[in-house]
Every structure is written in structure tokens, then in C-alpha cells.
Amino acid sequence: AQTVTQSQPEMSVQEAETVTLSCTYDTSENNYYLFWYKQPPSRQMILVIRQEAYKQQNATENRFSVNFQKAAKSFSLKISDSQLGDTAMYFCAFPNNAGNMLTFGGGTRLMVKP
């Protein structure tokens, strides 16, 4: 069974600073995607960023970037210039072999402080 582990239940960061959220996963597959989802207090899940395992270049979406280390099965999310609106739960997710379900990590609750 696939596992996705987020080892930081809670984190906080000062506005405008940088924070990194950790995620590790377990798979025997070689090509796959990894996802980070954000769940703000409004509770809707929103895709933040995705990474294809075959690509060596780390994905970047504006202030959000990943540090993908395939050999270590590590997929961390870096948020630069943190904003108050980044306050949310963040979930790392990994699809199963058929791609028809995502396994989510336990989540990291991020608080951005003014």
C-alpha cells in the first residue's frame, strides 16, 4: 500500500518569510505525479502545484516551488514571501497505479503571522 507522510502537523511563519513543508512517500513506480493541495478555512481543496517524477526540474508556480528528490522519495513545498492568505492546511498527495485515487498525507497546518 502506498503511504504519504507529512511529518509536520503544524508550522508557523512570519509574513513575507519563507517556509518549507515536508512530504515523503513510498512507491515502487518510476513515473508518476505528485501533488500539493491547499485547504483554507473555507475548506475547499485547491491544487497548489504538481510535479512529474520524470522531470528533473522542480516545479514552480509563482511563490510556490517544490524540492523533489526522487531517490529519497521526498517532495517538499516551499512558499516564498508568505502571505496571510497562505494560512491553510496543506496536503501532499500521490495517485495509485491506476490513477483513480489519491492518497493524501496527514496534512500540515500552516499559520502565517502578521
Added chain:
Amino acid sequence: DSGVTQTPKHLITATGQRVTLRCSPRSGDLSVYWYQQSLDQGLQFLIQYYNGEERAKGNILERFSAQQFPDLHSELNLSSLELGDSALYFCASSLTSGRAGGELFFGEGSRLTVL
């Protein structure tokens, strides 16, 4: 707005009762997924439908069932409710699978409280 619509947003009911949660996927999406989010279990995959057919089943209890109709909307039926069924139930839809990098678009969830 993700384009996925879930009703009701909130539901309070008693143990032993039966409820139905409804989901309308994004226009054009054929896949519908149901997830349960509870404090102790996190986000758990329940079931997936693709164009009316069940495609994958996760940790869905026998007391729960789902279906996808010809117009692609889906319903999740929860029966003989127990206190532990209190959770946020998400519906999501997608155009392609996660293996192809497909994004899941989530609804706002239905908050079920069983008293």
C-alpha cells in the same frame, strides 16, 4: 469556484438515520470521486465513478453506497448512521486520471454531523 457543486453544505441528523449527499461535477468531467475527511482518519478515498460505472473502491463502509447517473451527477448514500460518521464529505471530479497528472477539482464539501 471549482465548478463542482455539492449539496447540502451542512447536515445534522440522528444516529440510525439515512442521508443522501449530492454532487454535480465540472462540466465535461466524467470522473467523480468521493472522499471523507475526519479528524482522526484524515482524507480517505471512498469511491470513484467514471461515466456511470464504478471504477475504484476505497475504504467505504457497507452502510455507504454511491451511484453516478446518466447526467453524470453523483449521490452518496449513508445509512444506519453512527456518531463516527460525522465528517466532511468531499466530491471531486477530473478530466484525466492522477497518473496523467490530472487535477482533482473539489467541491466545498458536505459537513455531516450525527448526534
